[in-house]
Amino acid sequence: MMKRLFILILALFSFSLAVASQPVVTMKTWLKESDSSYKVNEQIIMYVELATPRWFTSGTRISLPEIPNVLVKQQSQLATNFTQRIEGQTWSTQRWEIALYPQQQGKFTVPPIAVEVQVSTEKNGNLKQKLFTKALKFEAEIPSGQLTEDSEWVGSPDASIEQAWSSSNEELKVGDSITRTIKIDAQDTLSVLIPSALDVPQGHEQGYQVYPSAPRLEDKQNRGQWLASREEEVTYVLQQGGEMVFPEITINWWDSSSNKLQTLTLEGKTFEVKHTFGSWMKQYRFAVTLLVCLLTFSMASVWAVIRYYRHRPAPWWRFHKAVMSQNKAQIRTQLYARLKQMHSTLQMREAEIQLEEYSSGYVRPWILWIKLSQVTGFSMLYNNKALPQLTKISHKYREENEKYRT
Numbered sequence: 001m002m003k004r005l006f007i008l009i010l011a012l013f014s015f016s017l018a019v020a021s022q023p024v025v026t027m028k029t030w031l032k033e034s035d036s037s038y039k040v041n042e043q044i045i046m047y048v049e050l051a052t053p054r055w056f057t058s059g060t061r062i063s064l065p066e067i068p069n070v071l072v073k074q075q076s077q078l079a080t081n082f083t084q085r086i087e088g089q090t091w092s093t094q095r096w097e098i099a100l101y102p103q104q105q106g107k108f109t110v111p112p113i114a115v116e117v118q119v120s121t122e123k124n125g126n127l128k129q130k131l132f133t134k135a136l137k138f139e140a141e142i143p144s145g146q147l148t149e150d151s152e153w154v155g156s157p158d159a160s161i162e163q164a165w166s167s168s169n170e171e172l173k174v175g176d177s178i179t180r181t182i183k184i185d186a187q188d189t190l191s192v193l194i195p196s197a198l199d200v201p202q203g204h205e206q207g208y209q210v211y212p213s214a215p216r217l218e219d220k221q222n223r224g225q226w227l228a229s230r231e232e233e234v235t236y237v238l239q240q241g242g243e244m245v246f247p248e249i250t251i252n253w254w255d256s257s258s259n260k261l262q263t264l265t266l267e268g269k270t271f272e273v274k275h276t277f278g279s280w281m282k283q284y285r286f287a288v289t290l291l292v293c294l295l296t297f298s299m300a301s302v303w304a305v306i307r308y309y310r311h312r313p314a315p316w317w318r319f320h321k322a323v324m325s326q327n328k329a330q331i332r333t334q335l336y337a338r339l340k341q342m343h344s345t346l347q348m349r350e351a352e353i354q355l356e357e358y359s360s361g362y363v364r365p366w367i368l369w370i371k372l373s374q375v376t377g378f379s380m381l382y383n384n385k386a387l388p389q390l391t392k393i394s395h396k397y398r399e400e401n402e403k404y405r406t
Contacts, residue, residue: 029047029136031044032045039155042155043189046136049094052091052119058126060117063113070102074098075097080097144254147254151252154184154189157187159185176237185228186228188225197251315337316369334369342372
């Protein structure tokens with residue numbers, strides 16, 4: 001009899017332990033399904049759902065997983081709370097969201113993470129429990145064949161870009177500055193994942209110095225949507241005048257809502273920059289130096305020629321002075337000298353009659369001077385009908401010369 005009673009008491013105790021050991025909180029985890037495969041830089045939502053037939057009496061603590069080459073961020077410090085009926089019983093439910101952003105293609109494993117929760121019990125007051133999620137696996141790939149692992153792009157269902165320009169003066173000159181502000185907004189991504197739109201080399205060769213400011217990054221939530229923005233500002237200090245061209249900016253955007261690769265584009269702009277004296281000299285210093293050297297050389301050459309002919313005047317200059325002073329004797333002397341310089345003694349005798357006609361006035365002496373300076377011009381003197389005896393004298397001289405030789 002006592003033995004049967006002992007067995008009954010032991011059975012009741014075991015049943016109470018079994019009831020007490022039943023979990024007060026249930027948990028399940030899963031990844032948000034995608035219309036296609038998961039993409040690099042694209043948001044993947046990991047859900048952690050906790051449910052209890054009682055209620056939660058304290059804040060839930062969830063440790064974030066550490067996954068190589070994956071950025072992990074808890075979407076919100078608050079869970080989505082709701083109730084649901086399970087087998088006629090009301091359950092309090094918490095749903096937590098953790099965002100995963102794979103940074104390269106490949107296979108990934110989300111390790112189990114610890115979840116600390118506190119709920120009420122019917123008889124034992126508040127009960128703390130530490131649960132562990134199950135491991136999850138997924139695979140990510142580069143979204144487009146036009147992109148590589150070295151490419152930069154925005155992965156978002158909705159993205160936009162805008163810019164603003166400002167300058168230190170309305171009429172720009174060298175030394176003034178131009179400020180360009182660019183802002184990129186994107187949904188369901190992180191601001192750190194938005195590539196820089198102003199990641200360009202310094203503009204020494206383009207005629208300006210570049211002074212970028214630190215980017216302003218912002219992540220916020222609005223009506224259940226996560227919005228990320230990146231705002232960048234750069235100041236260009238103008239170093240030279242002329243036409244300053246700032247090219248357009250393009251950024252790759254993977255539209256996860258339509259699964260298409262698109263482009264965010266900002267138009268370029270052109271500014272006219274006036275020179276200062278210093279900037280003009282700096283830009284054209286080589287040409288100015290060359291011009292100064294040429295002018296110096298030319299002036300030195302002219303001065304040397306002037307010094308040379310100051311005591312050794314050229315024949316044409318002596319002739320010019322004689323014509324201007326209408327000194328017929330000097331005019332005749334200079335014409336004889338020119339005739340002797342350019343032709344033979346016989347030719348001087350043949351042209352002697354012509355000198356008398358061309359030794360007066362201002363224009364006629366120069367006409368004869370020019371004729372005497374040219375072979376063709378001088379040959380005209382032979383054909384001048386005013387001197388028919390010149391031809392006879394010439395023939396007679398040649399005949400006598402031939403007889404003497406024979």
